[in-house]
Amino acid sequence: MYKYDEIDQQIVDERVAQYRDQVRRYLAGELSEDEFRPLRLQNGLYIQRHAPMLRIAVPYGMLSSKQLRKLGDIAKKYDRGYGHFSTRQNLQLNWPKLESTPDILAELATVEMHAIQTSGNCIRNITTDQFVGIAPDEVIDPRAIAEIMRQWSTFHPEFALLPRKFKIAVSGTQQDRAIVQAHDIGLEFYRDANNKVAIKVWVGGGLGRTPILGSVIREHLDWQHALTYCEAIIRVYNLHGRRDNMYKARIKILSKAIGINEFRNQVEAEWTHLKDGANTITEEELARVSKHFEAMPYENLPDQDAGFDAALANNPAFAAWAKRSIHPHKQPGYRAVTLSLKPHGSAPGDITSEQMWAVADLADEYSFGELRSSHEQNLILADVKLSDLFAVWEKAKAQGLATPNIGLLTDIICCPGGDFCSLANAKSIPIAKAIQMQFDDLDYLHDIGDIELNISGCMNACGHHHVGHIGILGVDKDGSEWYQVTIGGKQGNDASIGTVIGPSFSAEEMPGVIQKLIEVYIKERTPEERFIDTVRRLGAVPFKKHVYAKDEVSA
Amino acid sequence: MSNLVKIENGIAAVAADDWTLVQLPATQVEERKQAGKVVLFKLTGESTVTEEQIADTVIPATGKIIVPLSVFVERNNELASRIAQGEVGVWLATHELLEYLIQQQADLNVLPIIAVFVERFADGRIFSLGTLLRTRYGYKNELRAFGDVLRDQLFFLKRSGYTSFMIRKDRSATDAIASLNDFSKPYQGAVDEPKPVFRRYNRGA
Helix, strand or coil, X not given: CCCCCHHHHHHHHHHHHHHHHHXXXXXXXXXXXXXXXXXXXXXXXXXXXXXXXXXXXXXXXXXXXXXXXXXHHHHHHHCXXXXXXXXXXXEEECCCCHXXXXXXXXXXXXXXXXXXXXXXXXXXXXXXXXXXXXXXXXXXXXXXXXXXXXXXXXXXXXXXXXXXXXXXXXXXXXXXXXXXXXXXXXXXXXXXCCCXXXXXXXXXXXXXXXXECCEEEEEEEEHHHHHHHHHHHHHHHHHHCCCCCHHHCCHHHHHXXXXXXXXXXXXXXXXXXXXXXXXXXXXXXXXXXXXXXXXCCCCCCCCCCHHHHHHHHHCHHHHHHHHHHEECCXXXXXXXXXXXXXXXXXXXXXXXXXXXXXXXXXXXXXXXCEEEECCCCCEEEEEEXXXXXXXXXXXXXXXXXXXXXXXXXXXXXXXXXXXXXCCCCCCCXXXXXXXXXXXXXXXXXXXXXXXXXXXXXXXXXXXXXXXXXXXXXXXXXXXXXXXXXXECCECCCCCECCEECCCCECCCCHHHHHHHHHHHHHHHCCCCCCHHHHHHHHCCHHHHHHHCHHHHHHC | CCCEXXXXXXXXXXXXXXXXXXXXXXXXXXXXCCCCCHHHHHCCCCCCCCHHHHHXXXXXXXXXXXEEHHHHHHXXXXXXXXXHXXXXXXXXXXXXXXXXXXXXXXXXXXXXXXXXXXXXXXXXXXXXXXXXHHHCCCCCCEEEEEEXXXXXXXXXXXXXXXXXXXXXXXXXXXXXXXXXXXXXXXXXXXXXCCCCHHHHCCCCC
């Protein structure tokens, strides 16, 4: 993964000094609440219900064991001994003290980490597929460009105070796993007819209050122009995006208001001035950064291991885990492993300091000292030998990280919700826990199969509920908490926004509602049909009917 | 005591201000809040300048003046001789269009100063306006930020081409100078240093 040179290190060190002085001035009354807000937000610091929340950047989800160990230390020393992985692949601390945040940053800087632009109206952490670099369906590894973009976007002077937050995702696979269509800019890397690396540029996607899938603004962009083209897009947005209403300030509103064709014309006109300028990426820079992402020193192994096969055959618990948690790899004899941060009955994405240290050890012992966080809020060991999988399972299991539910109903994507977040209308974690307890039978879960359930505590949609096969949205009705249910949302190349099935439910009703949705699926599915496909084939009506059936009778 | 920070020959210092800022008179017309059309979209939530305001603007008879963009355009004949003598600068608000200025004054370097008014410090349009004035329209003279100008935005303003900063009255201009140097080696190319870090340094292999 990318290693800082002196220039990178100096920037994070200078950031610590700058932020420390901002906090000092705020505490001394030299900065008002309003003036400090954008400064702390651009450093990932929210003022929440109980305490501040600090969001630490995990660029495109890549972590070293050293970094994760440090995160475990920081959570222990400055917080309550746990952290939370978010849907933007970042790590959030729920209980730090404002006064200690400069010290936390200083500690992060010692392991080449920071919290720069993890919030606020600026370019946020760039995200990608958690299997980047190792997925068999990957055409281009986009991490080098993502790192070049991380540097370019860090303290970009022109885009320091945009109308609203700005999220970029990059992806270089056949099957999109980075939700490029739900980002302000999505960069889809591919090889063009001349076998050159090219980018299909999506713009104007986003979830939140007004969910919109992005439009293609450019089918073919040479990789060298990634920065200048994004500059053209963001400049048009910066100048013309709405600033009078925060709910209408995202780029998706601008591109819809003037239409993608007009928006494209404006961007292309702007780009003629920027194209081939100094921010054009050079071959040398791409080569320099790409060196950090070269393939691991893999052994030449057969893509079969007798010990692994025997363990699969003899140990049903291991087999159940392997079926869900092991993913294909480009390199024969290796697999990627997802460690579940979704044990039944706990907050999705939460991880204790002890678990962080244990995962760091696993990464060192079995996966070249690196790991990734996923937007599904799990951790991934990307390069595990087939012959090591059983040992990894046993050790992960001992740490509570081997719930065999990856991709299943209880692998819930969930924001922190009303328990922590002051924006939330409703709690989300207790809903997730209740659903996990309702579906605690693993055989039943495996029978239901692939399904994505996403929960957001408010329409800001941090839990990506719009693209969940089942989406749950917390809403506020006259001061009490209710939950609206959508079905048919999907991430990926054929992304879609879910349909609301009807009036919202109380928290107590939610496990039963999910149960009913599943019942319709089990009854109606054809062999091998996933939940989402059944919903797409049948539409929402049969699901609605069954869920609301009781109400009809009693009405 | 002046609250103006000026960068001259690469050195920032508190400096005296020899320009008089000409303001538009207050308007009675209600603000236009709604968007939807392309043009209005660019002006969302901003008040528009009325003919009456332009006519009623009091322009001092002598001295160096910075006039509102609309006055500069609509009353240009009146100002012509003073413009020729280098006594007239222009200021615009962050929602105003540079094209409007260019149509009137193709060679911006006739103007000794252009100032951009930022009503709220969080309005980042000021950065794009500075960038465009410097890189698109080749403006070389003093570029000033005024209004809600605070030290934590100075580094970005400097990088976006601004060379003088009228710090908000209740804050220390002397303290603010330090923030111009928050970062030594910024990553990306911008106005003050057009080359990105990978074209400035040999970062090794």
